Amino acid sequence: MTQLAKRAGLGRTTVSNALNQPDVPSARTVAGMAKVLRLDRAELLVLRRQAAGEPDEPAEPRYPGPEEAAGTADADPAVEDGTVPEAAPALDGHTGPVTLPPLAKEFTGRAGELREILDRLDPAASASRPAEVPSGTAAPATVVVSAVMGMGGVGKTALALQAAHRARRRGWFPGGILFANLYGYSPHQERTLGEVAEQFLGALGVRSADIPVTAQGKLDTWRIVLDRLAAEGRPLLVVLDNVRSAGQVSALLPQPPHRALVTSRQSLASLQGHRVDLAPLTPQEAVDLVQQVLCAGGVRDDRVSAEPEAAARLAELCGYLPLALEIIAALLRSEPSRSLDSQAEELTAARTRLSVIEIEETDAESRPMAVRASFELSYRHLTGPQAAAFRLLAAAPGPDISSTAAAALLGDPGSRRLLAELSRAHLLKGSGDRWSMHDLIRLYAEEQGHTHSDGDRRDAALTRLLEHYRTTSAEADTHLIGIPGDRSPRFGGRRHALEWLDAEHTNLVAAATAAPQLGHPAVALALAWSLSRYLEHRRSFDDWIALSTTALDISRQEGNRSGEGTALDNLGLGLRYLREFEKAVAAHTEAAGIFRQLDDPGREALALNHVGIALNGAGRTEEAIATYTHAHGILALSHGQPHVMASVVGNLGAALREAGRYEEAITAHTQAAETFRRIRDEAEEGSALTSLGGVLQQVGRYEEAIAAHSRAVRIHARLDDPHREAAALNNLGGAWQLTGQTEEAISALTRAAAIFRGLGDRYGEASALINLGDALQQTDRTEKAVSALTRAARIFREFGADGYEARASHALGHALLALGRAEEAVTVFSRAALLCRASGDHGPEGSTLVGLAAAQEAADRPDDAATSYAQAATAFERAGDDPARGWALTNLAGALLLAGRTGEALSAADSALKHNRHVVTDEPVVYTHVLARSLMLLSWLREDEQQDLPGSLSAATEAAELLTPLAATKPETFAASLRAALEQWAHVLDLLHRTREADEVRRRLEGVDRGQA
DSSP, rough: HHHHHHHHHHHHHHHHHHHHHSSOOHHHHHHHHHHTTTHHHHHHHHHHHHHHOOOOSSSSSSOOOOGTTSSSGGGGGGGGTTTTSOOOOOOOTTTTOOOOOOOOOOOOOOHHHOOOOOOOOHHHHHHHHSSSOTTTTOOOOEEEOOOSSOOTTTHHHHHHHHHHHHHHTTOOOTTEEEEEOOTSSSSSSSOOOOEEEHHHHHTOOOOOSSSSHHHHHHHHHHHHHHHHHHHTTEEEEEEEEOOOOGTTGGGGEEEEEEEEEEESOOOOOOOOEEEOOOOOOHHHHHHHHHHHTTTGGGGGOOHEEEEEEEEHHHHTTTTTOOHHHHHHHHHHHOTTSSOHHHHHHHHHOOOGGGSSSSSEEOTTOOEEEEEHHHHHHHTTSSHHHHHHHHHHHSSSSSSEEEEHHHHHHHHHHHHHHHHHHHHHTTEEEEEEEEOOHHHHHHHHHHHHHHHHHHHHTHHHHHHHHHHHHHHHHHHTTTTOOOOOOOOTTTSSSSEEEEEEEHHHHHHHHHHHHTTTTTHHHHHHHHHHHTTTTHHHTOOOOOHHHHHHHHHHHHHHTTTOHHHHHHHHHHHHHHHTTTTOOOHHOOOOOOHHHHHHHTHHHHHHHHHHHHHHHHHHHHTOHHHHHHHHHHHHHHHHHHHHHHHHHHHHHHHHHHHHHHHOHHHHHHHHHHHHHHHHHTTTTTTHHHHHHHHHHHHHTTHHHHHHHHHHHHHHHHHHTTTTTTTHHHHHHHHHHHHHHHHTTTHHHHHHHHHHHHHHHHHHHHHHHHHHHHHHHHHHHHTTTTTHHHHHHHHHHHHHHHTTHHHHHHHHHHHHHHHHTTTHHHHHHHHHHHHHHHHHHHTTTHHHHHHHHHHHHHHHTTOOHHHHHHHHHHHHHHHHHHHHHHHHHHHHHHHHHHHHTTTTTTHHHHHHHHHHHHHHHHHTTSSSSTHHHHHHHHHHHEEEEEEEESSHHHHHHHHHHHHHHHHHHHHHHHHHHHHHHHHHHHHHHHHHHHHHOHHHHHHHHHHHHHHHHHTTT
């Protein structure tokens, strides 16, 4: 592209824009490129005129495009690159002036906003667009550019100038393009309507002697000139920059066909027109702007590409605000050896950040190049109440504030009007009923707040806000308590309370954390207690641990033993949910000790209940059972607290299940569910039903399990408790799968995984995905099964949950094997086997090794398969699983046979047969087919290796007789094996020349083929 530009005598950016931008390039650009590329210049110029909508011969004088002003600065390719003269020279007396400032070299992003403005300025597009105002009213010609965040430095003027210059190049305004800075937010005196009108009249060629003296006279003359230009078909564009109020410019705004473009830090709500809300840049646009400034003028600077993370952090610390980014980039440009990381580190300190973002220069309006100075220009125009509200809002903990909370902070029930006024000044951003500040504006407001803290009564304001959060949180918590009781009338119900807590979650945590430093430790304690149920419900365990730790520190400092015990117990719950079981055990045990010293048996039993849960999670099942039994004894003596008693009994059931004491577990879970139902705690009843269903499922009572899980799902869905609903759905899906209701299982498991994913509970999601993968594979949706199981294994690996990762990988290996992806299956099975071996879980290790061997056989690696089968046999021996060991030994013989190691295969088959004959005496039905397979292998090997035809015949005959009754009851499973045994039997009889007997066997074989085993 550089060579093309050089040969065409054009700027590189000019060529790039011509090739990549939607704008029609100039005639000079097209002509230059046509010459270099050896294309038909005349034909291309005709096509260019058609694309631009220009007539071949202008019917009347019009404003010239850049290519038409030969011998002027417009002929320089730099024009399209951004350098524009103060006024375009006229070819005759009918072309209008252009008084636009030159374009800034550094401009990035804003493509959507720029297109939106140009769509409104385009005369052709505007003519066809329906009016955006009520019927009977002229369509507004004004495009107001303001910013959602509204602070100075967001790039309003730069965007307006980009649009105006593009309109100029397209020849849309032959009457001229006039620019005026109203100095609405500037160190200069604001300009009056008369001053601007006089400036515009002079630019349009009206002699000074003909301009009236009075302001009204000037405005009247301005309107006369506008009407004359309209009558001549020469529309004009007026750009009014830095406007503070609609009244400052309303009399200057022209009517169609003219257009006006206005920029302001205010919303100018009374000004009719289309508004373009200008937000800070996107993260990538912000980084691009830093790069542009660093490399301006052809300077080579690789710091952005060398430090992408630091560049992104730098952009974030500047709030993606163009002014801040340009200042920081300028500072970096002056220190070419300084790293971006070093500059970002300096900006990290919030206290000094605004002081860093400034340079000792001024802009074209003599404004200091500093973010603080830019904000000062907006701040000085606030009224006293507005300024006080601005300062106090910055002191509120959390990223935003609701109108109700702001009323408490400001001590004014009617404060919403103040909030709206600050929003119109773009010092506050409103979204529905919530309000927030840009990060840098907040830092400025905090600076002002500290200066005026006494006058604003800042401490009293924060006390009101914290008290609002404390009382409202406690009232919301009354709707989360499972047991029926007094509910605060402030909320219409549980869902309403949850909506408020969700909206205020971050602010409440910030308030609880900040309260001790603000002199309100009691508020921190109160919020820690009242938010615990909510934080558990929403699985916000990090916040739960943070608040519990804060409460613990406060309680210890104050010598509050009861508070200390409660904080420790809550802390243990958070740690347990994060699977830090040993830390949880320690915290709960310490809490139980404190409550014992305080002679509070109910809370001691509750803490012991939590100790038991953590012990069970840590795999210390017998200790958990003993702890639950102890807690049960304490409660039995106190003759009260049925809720805690039911919880202890239910958790005891979970430990009994882990210990394999299933009937006792069923009894315990049933008692717990009945108690929770009696005291009307639906949430805990649902959890107890989920646990009960799990045990019933484990002992094969599937219909009862489905009933329990289904009721749990309904309860948790009604209570809007998505996590428990997902857990119940996961269990329900497993039960349905075991009863053959696979589609129902897939539906439930898919919902469970989606809910867990939405909650951010990746561990729960992975648990559901394992079951979903199994169900999908059962219905031959193996590709989807592979996807589910792959994600499950990956999640479990991230959590370090080796046992569950091994289980997921085992299932994934079988799914890959079913798809013929043998080598992938080998990799997955190998990983699973290593995990099982490391954990000493020999039974699953053996099963995984059998799967690995099958994958190796499918990959035509029989020697590796033989090694894996041998390892599987050893693992099963260590696990004490004789039937599974026999199966591995039998398959070992088969793999050795496939590998051509017939001598070893014969020895392995003999060993397998001896082992299987021993096992079959204990497992006569289940294990018969394994014995039959070992006999078949022995028959083949005796025939090929030893030429022992009688021995081969004996083995084949016994195998066939063993398989005959199995094939009769389950032909889909065993008919093929019986067929193979009969074929081998007949084959050996032929070799022994016992033809008549061979024919009889073949007749039996025909019966098998007809389904008559």
